[in-house]
Amino acid sequence: MTQRVAVLGTGKIGEALVSGLLRAGKSPADVLVTARRPERAAELRERYGVEAVDNAEAAKTADTLILTVKPQDMGALLDELAPHVGADRLVISGAAGVPTAWFEQRLAPGTPVVRVMTNTPVLVDEAMSVISAGAHASEQHLLRTEEIFKPVGRTLRVPESQQDAATALSGSGPAYFFFLVEAMTDAGILLGLPRAVAADMIVQAAVGASVMLRDTGEHPVKLREAVTSPAGTTIAAIRELENHGVRAALLSALEAARNRSQELASGGK
Ligand SMILES: NC(=O)C1=CN([C@@H]2O[C@H](COP(=O)(O)OP(=O)(O)OC[C@H]3O[C@@H](n4cnc5c(N)ncnc54)[C@H](OP(=O)(O)O)[C@@H]3O)[C@@H](O)[C@H]2O)C=CC1
Numbered sequence: 001m002t003q004r005v006a007v008l009g010t011g012k013i014g015e016a017l018v019s020g021l022l023r024a025g026k027s028p029a030d031v032l033v034t035a036r037r038p039e040r041a042a043e044l045r046e047r048y049g050v051e052a053v054d055n056a057e058a059a060k061t062a063d064t065l066i067l068t069v070k071p072q073d074m075g076a077l078l079d080e081l082a083p084h085v086g087a088d089r090l091v092i093s094g095a096a097g098v099p100t101a102w103f104e105q106r107l108a109p110g111t112p113v114v115r116v117m118t119n120t121p122v123l124v125d126e127a128m129s130v131i132s133a134g135a136h137a138s139e140q141h142l143l144r145t146e147e148i149f150k151p152v153g154r155t156l157r158v159p160e161s162q163q164d165a166a167t168a169l170s171g172s173g174p175a176y177f178f179f180l181v182e183a184m185t186d187a188g189i190l191l192g193l194p195r196a197v198a199a200d201m202i203v204q205a206a207v208g209a210s211v212m213l214r215d216t217g218e219h220p221v222k223l224r225e226a227v228t229s230p231a232g233t234t235i236a237a238i239r240e241l242e243n244h245g246v247r248a249a250l251l252s253a254l255e256a257a258r259n260r261s262q263e264l265a266s267g268g269k
């Protein structure tokens with residue numbers, strides 16, 4: 001049976017999911033989108049050939065609803081949606097922080113809800129989408145969710161109690177790597193390299209290191225040791241990273257991200 005999927009609040013993540021669904025072979029006729037601004041709806045229609053409808057219409061006609069508004073906008077969206085969502089629908093939330101129980105309290109009794117924390121590499125089919133079932137979501141609902149997210153990267157099931165940590169590590173994760181690349185490119189400028197050359201070197205170092213981490217399965221310590229020659233250049237840099245507390249900064253940074261996810265639990269400000 002053809003399943004219709006609606007993406008509600010089609011911003012950055014929502015649009016990336018729409019493009020992934022279409023790349024995976026879903027017909028544009030089976031994908032609905034909603035947007036707050038008419039010009040955004042028109043843009044999505046034109047770019048993907050999908051139908052843009054209002055939230056109530058999406059709730060009435062799609063089997064699976066993927067909610068990709070910001071946590072702060074989730075309350076208003078649920079007020080609009082709830083009267084139209086039958087308990088035979090699958091509701092997938094892509095929002096940081098907001099627990100499945102929050103949705104279950106606002107939807108018809110028994111409505112299956114699945115929480116997913118994906119990340120922006122969804123745009124290049126290299127996402128990690130971390131999936132947790134709510135109280136009424138069955139194995140079938142998890143499989144349907146995986147079917148949507150697998151074409152755009154990997155999926156991982158975790159207990160919902162781990163979702164705030166997953167948000168800190170995986171949802172926000174790409175930003176930390178972009179931040180490092182940006183800072184190291186600046187370091188190249190300091191050392192007298194042209195910006196484009198510095199960026200080229202650092203991006204390729206990041207790609208090479210990522211592929212080694214993924215494909216060799218080696219522990220990162222071993223991979224780093226292989227780069228670090230006695231009395232060489234790398235250890236001189238590592239000493240500075242340790243002197244400046246980079247490891248401790250990362251522990252604190254990810255803890256802060258986890259805490260912020262917890263604060264967003266009630267669609268917080
Ligand atoms: N960005 C990321 O890396 C990740 C984000 N997330 C989660 O994904 C969600 C979306 O994030 P992101 O894509 O970055 O944010 P965006 O702001 O790009 O997307 C949210 C979209 O929802 C629209 N919107 C808000 N309210 C409504 C409504 N009532 N009806 C229809 N559309 C509405 C907004 O419209 P308008 O354009 O008018 O504001 C906007 O286009 C968040 O919950 C976030 O926690 C999860 C993983 C990673």
Ligand SMILES: O=C(O)[C@@H]1CCC=N1
Pocket residue numbers: 096167171172
């Ligand atoms: O920064 C945020 O809140 C969202 C959730 C994870 C990544 N971006």
